[in-house]
Amino acid sequence: AHVIMPYHILLDGAEEKFRGKKIGTTKRGIGPCYADKIARHGIRVCELIDESLLKEKIDTIMPVKERILSAYGMKMDKEFFGRYVEYGKKLKKYVGNTISFLNSIIDEKKVLFEGAQGTLLDIDYGTYPYTTSSNPTIGGIFTGAGVSPKKIEKVIGVAKAYTTRVGEGPMPTEEKGKIGDYLAEKGGEYGTTTGRKRRCGWIDLVALKYACKINGVDEIALTKLDVLDGLEEVKICIAYEYEGKSLQEFPSSIKVLENCKPIYESLPGWNGSTGKKRYEDLPLNAKKYIEFIEDKLNTPVKIISTGAGREETILL
Numbered sequence: 001a002h003v004i005m006p007y008h009i010l011l012d013g014a015e016e017k018f019r020g021k022k023i024g025t026t027k028r029g030i031g032p033c034y035a036d037k038i039a040r041h042g043i044r045v046c047e048l049i050d051e052s053l054l055k056e057k058i059d060t061i062m063p064v065k066e067r068i069l070s071a072y073g074m075k076m077d078k079e080f081f082g083r084y085v086e087y088g089k090k091l092k093k094y095v096g097n098t099i100s101f102l103n104s105i106i107d108e109k110k111v112l113f114e115g116a117q118g119t120l121l122d123i124d125y126g127t128y129p130y131t132t133s134s135n136p137t138i139g140g141i142f143t144g145a146g147v148s149p150k151k152i153e154k155v156i157g158v159a160k161a162y163t164t165r166v167g168e169g170p171m172p173t174e175e176k177g178k179i180g181d182y183l184a185e186k187g188g189e190y191g192t193t194t195g196r197k198r199r200c201g202w203i204d205l206v207a208l209k210y211a212c213k214i215n216g217v218d219e220i221a222l223t224k225l226d227v228l229d230g231l232e233e234v235k236i237c238i239a240y241e242y243e244g245k246s247l248q249e250f251p252s253s254i255k256v257l258e259n260c261k262p263i264y265e266s267l268p269g270w271n272g273s274t275g276k277k278r279y280e281d282l283p284l285n286a287k288k289y290i291e292f293i294e295d296k297l298n299t300p301v302k303i304i305s306t307g308a309g310r311e312e313t314i315l316l
Contacts, residue, residue, distance in 0.1 A: 002042045006080045007065040008032040014072040022168050026193050034133035036061075045095055049088040055081065099146035106151050113141045119211035120165075127254060130169025138215045157217035157299070159208055161225045161289075164198040166191045170257040173201035173237045187227040202235040202264065205296050210250035212299055221303035222293070225286060226274040226312075234269050234289060237262040238296060267292065276306045279314050 008029030015032070016025050025031060036042035041061050047053045058081055069076060105111065117136040120126045125137055134140060142149055162183050165171045174180065180200045183189065189198035211217070228234055240247040240260035251257050270283035279287070282304075290301050304314040 001045045002033055002037050003045060003048050003084075004029040004033045005043060005084075007062075007069065007076055008036070010069060010074055010076055011065075011072075014069070014074060018072065025167070026191075028193065031133045045091070048084060049092045049095055051085050051088065054084065054088065058084075102145055102147055106147060113145060115140060119214060120169075120207060122214075125214050127169045127257065130167065130254070154218050155216050156219055156221050156303070157208075157212055157215060158221045158223060159203075159211075160187075160223050161203060161228055162187070163201045163204045163207070164189055166194070166196055166198050170254060170260075171199055171201060172206075172240055172257070172260045172262045173204045174199050175201040179231075182231075183227060187224055202237055202262070203293070204237045204262070205293065206237060206240055206248070206250050208293075209297055212297055217299055219300050219302040220293075220297070221305070222290065222301050223305040225282075225290075225304055226306045228269065228286075228289075229271050229274050231269040233266050235264040235266050236289075236292060236296075238265050239263040265292075273306050275309075275312050277312065277314060279304070279316055282306075282314075 009027070009032075010029075011032040012025055012029045013027045016022060016027060033042065041057075041064075043054065043057050043061075047057055062078070066076075102111065115136045115138070116134075117132055119137050121130075121132045122135050122137045123131050123133055124135060126132075135143065138152070138155060141147065141152065163171065163173050164183075164187075165174070175183070179202075183200035184197055187200070189200055190196065191198060212220075239262075240251075241263055242251070242256055242260050246263060247260065251260070267289055268285050270285035270289075272283050273286045276282050282290075290304065294301050300316075302316045304316070306312045306314065
């Protein structure tokens with residue numbers, strides 16, 4: 001595990017400011033930390049808890065970071081070393097060999113791995129460069145947790161009943177008018193880390209099909225179905241239009257994706273899905289919506305959330 005240092009946070013803000021086209025970073029230092037990891041001069045937790053090794057690493061990297069910060073017209077407090085020594089002391093008792101631990105229990109217990117963010121923010125398979133710096137896709141389990149692909153028994157793809165995105169980047173189904181505002185307010189769509197309002201729009205089956213393919217999704221957990229309550233009509237994006245042609249596959253080119261228009265199929269809306277705990281109690285049109293998604297993705301929906309409470313969940 002790599003440690004975010006003060007210079008990472010400074011550089012994150014500076015790079016976003018000077019970049020011609022904004023990525024929409026959270027400015028928490030994550031990107032520069034990953035950049036140091038790949039450049040092989042990052043600082044890991046095992047070095048954070050070793051004071052002499054930590055000092056050696058910082059003494060080596062600081063001249064480089066100072067020059068980079070200087071190019072941005074910035075300086076930083078050099079007194080952070082003591083703080084990080086204290087962090088190491090506090091964290092030391094919680095540090096262990098997670099690879100050994102996970103592999104010792106995975107054959108005997110049920111282990112759930114939860115991916116962060118989403119497929120389209122994956123550094124390799126997402127809407128690059130509008131991505132995070134890691135792999136939120138299933139491959140992140142193996143590189144991030146150190147377990148074998150052979151140990152994974154089931155892959156559950158989690159998707160909202162509509163589409164959201166935080167920050168910059170293409171989003172073909174984005175609704176900038178009343179529908180987008182309705183979904184954002186009713187769904188409480190504000191970023192957990194930044195508090196930024198999420199961009200909202202209709203569900204995008206082109207993107208979901210792509211995500212299911214990459215991750216080998218066995219079943220889907222469809223969340224926030226209740227947010228669609230009260231709409232007279234709901235739309236489902238089944239393809240993209242690009243330069244007069246219909247695209248069924250998710251494009252790798254950002255230029256293409258930025259110029260795609262959604263091709264929709266409309267279904268009648270519904271009322272009364274909120275709080276339901278049994279599939280048979282859902283409104284007929286809500287069931288038709290779910291069945292349409294299952295059919296187009298060729299993947300069953302096995303979990304449906306109908307409210308914010310844990311108990312407001314339908315298991316199929």
